[in-house]
Amino acid sequence: MTELLFLNHKNQYMNKPFFSFLWIMMMLACQNQKSENTIPEEKKSDQIYQYSLFTALANSIYDGNLTVAEVKEHGDLGLGTFNGLNGEMIVHDGSVYQFLADGTVRQPDNHELAPFVVVTFFEKDQIIEMQEPTNYNELKTLIETRLPSENLAYAFKIKGNFQHLKCGSADRQEKPYGNTLSEAIADRPTFEWKNITGAMVGFWFPEYVGGVNISGFHLHFISDDKKMAGHVLGFQAKDLTVEMDICDGFDVVLPQTQEFNKASFDLSQQYNNPKK
DSSP states (O other): OHHHHHHHHTTTTOOHHHHHHHHHHHHHHHHHHHHHHSOOGGGGGGEEEEESOHHHHHTTOOOOOEEHHHHHHHOSEEEEEOTTTOSEEEEETTEEEEEOTTSOEEOOOTTOEESEEEEEOOOOSEEEEEOSOEEHHHHHHHHHHHOSOTTSEEEEEEEEEEEEEEEEOOOOOOSSOOSOHHHHTTTOOEEEEEEEEEEEEEEEEOGGGGGGSOSEEEEEEEETTSSOEEEEEEEEEEEEEEEEEEEOEEEEEOOOOHHHHHOOOOTTOBTTBOOO
């Protein structure tokens, strides 16, 4: 509207005092709007940043334009994958790791790209100490009884000794991408280890997130020596420390790619649920 005012009334108001006053008012308005829209530093840790939709990943949108460097700018804990569905991404203590289908762990270069990422700046709000032996299902049940609300999202860092741990990776897909996510991971490479220490990182989302993300738990693992990792499928453990970050914001950024823009999503595609 300001530009229209200049165009339609420029002859009427062509004097320096008026324009000086108007310029000051515009600058003050911009400053006020910027301060209102800026998230305070102390609240950024409660925001979850997500790049793309889980529905897009489930429908074979395996390429994105988010760089590893940008992942680090948006969080120091989280998970995702890499272009071409090339393995699993683990974000732990500000570092990004890639667990490949051959069972190796590497740190990708900052320019490498991702099609789906969920991260946050982690600050623990609650701690649960578990000294008794437990497994994945028992741990999930226990944590869910401790959630302050089933309508919020949560980030987790779970550290301890794993007597047995089973993780999965993902085989890199080749263009044109014909397999949906469920089809691509139906025979995913899996790895099992005994007596390993490390951390599981990830999230719990309410059911209402729908196709935006996966409801419930989604955890990835990285060992203390950074040699073992992956998508957590099951475990037996003892002496676990569960750190939980209560999150009250969810920032979803959509890919600016031709594939995403032109895709027609089959909403029946879910995690590990191939289309019949």
